[in-house]
Amino acid sequence: MTASTDFAPMPDTAGFFGPYGGQLVPPHLKQAMDDINAAYAEITQRQDFQDELAQLFTDYVGRPSPIFHAKRLSGLLGGAQIHLKREDLNHTGAHKINHCLGEALLAKFMGKKKVIAETGAGQHGVALATACALVGIPCEIHMGQVDIEKEHPNVTKMRILGCKLVPVTRGAATLKEAVDSAFEEYLTNPTDYLYAIGSVVGPHPFPMMVRDFQSIIGREAREQFQAKHGKLPDYVAACVGGGSNAMGMFTAFLNDASVKLVGVEPSGEGTDKPGRHAATLSMGKPGEIHGMKCYVLEDAPGVPAAVHSIASGLDYPGVGPQHSYLKDIGRVQYESVTDKECLDAFMQLSRVEGIIPALESAHAVAWAMRVAPTLSKDTHILVNLSGRGDKDADYVAKVLGI
Structure with missing residues (x-):
């Protein structure tokens, strides 16, 4: 049986993939998400951005x-x-470095003062701390206490790279709780902070952006x-x-x-x-x-x-x-x-x-x-x-x- 290749827009203008996706955020955050979407649309059309990202993929990542x-x-x-x-x-x-470079460059383009993220296994945290060190933006990573203990080598790398590591001890103290904690910190100042989501999840435009970089x-x-x-x-x-x-x-x-x-x-x-x-x-x-x-x-x-x-x-x-x-x-x-x-x-x-x-x-x-x-x-x-x-x-x- 051959698979269907007849797709709805992925995503449509509201950020939906069929019935999934969207922007289920409080009204005061919708503008922040729309600003990120507009900045992403602008930066991806710029040749200097494409050239810089391509060069980093080759000379920095090793692609x-x-x-x-x-x-x-x-x-x-x-x-x-x-x-x-x-x-x-x-x-x-x-693979995490692929989208982390894109998100760090986007944060720099938008003039953000801090990049915030969650991490589970620590690979997103290490990659984002690396990318932020490269572009010169402060980085804060929220990580569940269970994962901190389990993934100690990555924790050490994040600290060496200069990021602020925030242990999360609530609930199961794993990835979901780290997401919750990071998002709460982002909500304190969405104007100056960028929440660099670590996967193809979250409100639009992040599922699209992370997919595109990956x-x-x-x-x-x-x-x-x-x-x-x-x-x-x-x-x-x-x-x-x-x-x-x-x-x-x-x-x-x-x-x-x-x-x-x-x-x-x-x-x-x-x-x-x-x-x-x-x-x-x-x-x-x-x-x-x-x-x-x-x-x-x-x-x-x-x-x-x-x-x-x-x-x-x-x-x-x-x-x-x-x-x-x-x-x-x-x-x-x-x-x-x-x-x-x-x-x-x-x-x-x-x-x-x-x-x-x-x-x-x-x-x-x-x-x-x-x-x-x-x-x-x-x-x-x-x-x-x-x-x-x-x-x-x-x-x-x-x-x-x-």
Whole structure:
């Protein structure tokens, strides 16, 4: 069955992807969001901005990131060939630097006095602290206390880079609470501050902006794969929490009906255990969270559920509105992977290919490992390896007793 490529605007002028997205913010914040949207529209039309961003992608980030054929892993599994888009090789170790540079340059263009953000696994925090150091704007990162303890290497990097780190101890003390805390600080002075959202979530224009900055991943990958193999991959897979690395990869392939797109969510300890997974698209329903309409895991209407994932960057009860729309129309297939499968993939890729992946990225690798044996050897799976696992190595070693 070929996928539909008949889409509504993504987004429309009000920031909706089908019924999802929008700008669900208080009236006094709507003007701030509209100002950001107008500044983004202006800056993206300027050649000097495009040239500066392109130069930074090349000389600072180290783009284009390569595609690596995981031959040994593919051979051991039998079946399909697995290829990895190596976003883990970017400066700061993940895809997050792509949109953080764009947001930092936007803040500089708008004359903002401080950039505020949340972080889960710490990759967005490190990338934003890096970008703010580069352009010379103060940076404040809110991070759940649980994640601070779990992702200590990234915490150290953020402090070295000069950002103000704000520990969040309320509730579950993970990503959702970090978002809440960062947004509250932003509300104290939206005129002088920019809230640099770390994924394709939140009120318009952020799902669009972050997607656009991240879309370089898919544009590169599409061209690279065709140049090397003379055709497009059969499957393109990426992990999904908020969904920025996945939208960055998927966007270039949306109109290619022959390419199956797969988003991989965390089923944690099992989707049959409420509060112990974060499979929002698989188990949630349409709702509202953090200024947008999207699929949400809820205990009751308007009350986000507790969520869990071994990967700190994926434990979020909402998801990007464009992902929600693409699920409904069937263009993207959303699957889920357990903590155990994620850990198995983390170790297998490390020991078979010498690549230590981020736990987030290991979810997508785990899905590819699950399906590869069921497919023919001339089938190609392209996985977005969104980040490296330096930040997770000590934690995994402790969990597994290595």
